[in-house]
Structure formats: structure tokens, C-alpha cells
Amino acid sequence: NAGVTQTPKFQVLKTGQSMTLQCAQDMNHNSMYWYRQDPGMGLRLIYYSASEGTTDKGEVPNGYNVSRLNKREFSLRLESAAPSQTSVYFCASSATGKGNQPQHFGDGTRLSIL
Amino acid sequence: KNQVEQSPQSLIILEGKNCTLQCNYTVSPFSNLRWYKQDTGRGPVSLTIMTFSENTKSNGRYTATLDADTKQSSLHITASQLSDSASYICVVGSYGQNFVFGPGTRLSVLP
Numbered sequence: 479n480a481g482v483t484q485t486p487k488f489q490v491l492k493t494g495q496s497m498t499l500q501c502a503q504d505m506n507h508n509s510m511y512w513y514r515q516d517p518g519m520g521l522r523l524i525y526y527s528a529s530e531g532t533t534d535k536g537e538v539p540n541g542y543n544v545s546r547l548n549k550r551e552f553s554l555r556l557e558s559a560a561p562s563q564t565s566v567y568f569c570a571s572s573a574t575g576k577g578n579q580p581q582h583f584g585d586g587t588r589l590s591i592l
Numbered sequence: 593k594n595q596v597e598q599s600p601q602s603l604i605i606l607e608g609k610n611c612t613l614q615c616n617y618t619v620s621p622f623s624n625l626r627w628y629k630q631d632t633g634r635g636p637v638s639l640t641i642m643t644f645s646e647n648t649k650s651n652g653r654y655t656a657t658l659d660a661d662t663k664q665s666s667l668h669i670t671a672s673q674l675s676d677s678a679s680y681i682c683v684v685g686s687y688g689q690n691f692v693f694g695p696g697t698r699l700s701v702l703p
Contacts, residue, residue: 482635520681520695523690581636
């Protein structure tokens with residue numbers, strides 16, 4: 479009963495380093511999302527993929543890239559990490575992305591940029 | 593500006609007591625309103641989803657209400673348990689894949 483799996487759970491990077499956050503879902507969902515959660519703020523959408531083969535920018539896409547590798551996997555890449563990207567990153571999926579479909583979240587990747 | 597506000601910011605109650613959390617929003621156009629529970633160190637988990645035509649929805653001891661005219665929602669927790677200690681997040685869905693998340697209310701249930 480895995481649901482949405484994110485790796486790694488924790489990561490520390492130096493400014494300028496790159497890394498890829500991995501996300502996989504086993505619910506055969508079409509839509510997948512990447513959010514960041516900062517203290518005192520609501521989750522903010524970075525990128526989403528409405529279906530396999532498509533990706534679109536969210537509210538805060540600058541400094542990030544994504545790849546929808548297949549229906550199961552949606553990765554988030556930081557090309558040149560900055561301290562402002564220190565955050566908790568959540569991946570989510572939903573069946574269709576329409577109004578009555580809940581989003582299922584992973585348990586997050588806690589990322590610190592020094 | 594699309595915005596979701598929640599009150600109170602934090603709340604402490606004794607086990608067995610009831611409580612109500614508030615959500616006000618200015619998101620337009622409105623599609624749906626969701627409440628999520630987020631345990632410390634975990635991802636949010638869906639509690640309820642209400643569309644424009646629904647004004648109440650229950651999930652066990654959790655009951656959400658929606659007043660689309662005043663753009664307000666509440667989450668009522670009955671007979672609280674220690675496991676209810678968590679953050680509760682109000683989310684308003686708009687067109688397409690646009691969801692606006694509130695900052696959450698941190699609930700602590702004490703024995």
C-alpha cells in the first residue's frame with residue numbers, strides 16, 4: 479500500500495550543486511504535482527503534469543525543472559541550488575485533477591541548501 | 593488576489609472536547625474546497641472535499657461546512673483524540689489544476 483513514494487527523505491546541498499528529487503505513484507493516477515512548503519505559508523505549486531507527456535508551470539517554477547518520465551514517475555530537478563530553495567518538497571498525485579478528486583501526497587523531501 | 597486564511601493559527605484542547613477551525617477564502621472562480629490533515633513529518637491526507645452545491649460533508653468525527661455566499665468554511669472535530677494532534681489545512685480549488693492552500697491551523701490535543 480505504497481501510494482506516493484518520494485526519495486530521498488532528507489538532503490543537504492551546497493549552493494550551486496544540482497540534484498533530482500524522485501517521486502513515484504502506484505495508483506495509476508494521471509495527474510502529478512510538485513509543491514514546496516515553507517514555515518507559516520501554504521503549500522505552493524512548483525510544476526504539475528496533467529497527464530503523461532505534459533508538464534506545466536505552477537506558481538513558483540523559477541529555478542526548477544521537471545520530467546514526467548512515465549505515468550508512474552515525476553521528478554523535480556534543481557540545476558543550481560540556492561539557499562532560498564531550502565524547503566520541504568511534496569509530490570502529489572490525483573486520478574484526473576478534476577474537482578472531486580483528492581490529491582494523495584508523499585511524505586516529503588526535506589532539503590537544506592547551505 | 594486569490595487567498596485562503598485560516599484561524600486560529602494554533603489551538604490547544606483537552607482530549608474528549610470538541611473544536612471548530614475556520615477558513616475564509618477569496619479564490620475566484622471557485623470549484624471546490626478541501627480539508628487536509630497533516631501529521632508532523634508526513635504529507636497531507638484528504639479529509640473532505642466539497643463542491644459548490646454541497647454545504648456539509650462528514651468523515652467520521654470530522655464535519656466540514658461550506659458557505660459559498662460568504663466564502664467561509666469550518667471544520668468541526670467531535671470528541672477529540674490524542675491522534676487528532678496535527679495541522680489542518682484548508683485548500684480551495686479553482687479552474688484547472690489551480691489549488692490555493694491555507695497556512696494551516698496547528699491543533700494540539702492534551703490528555
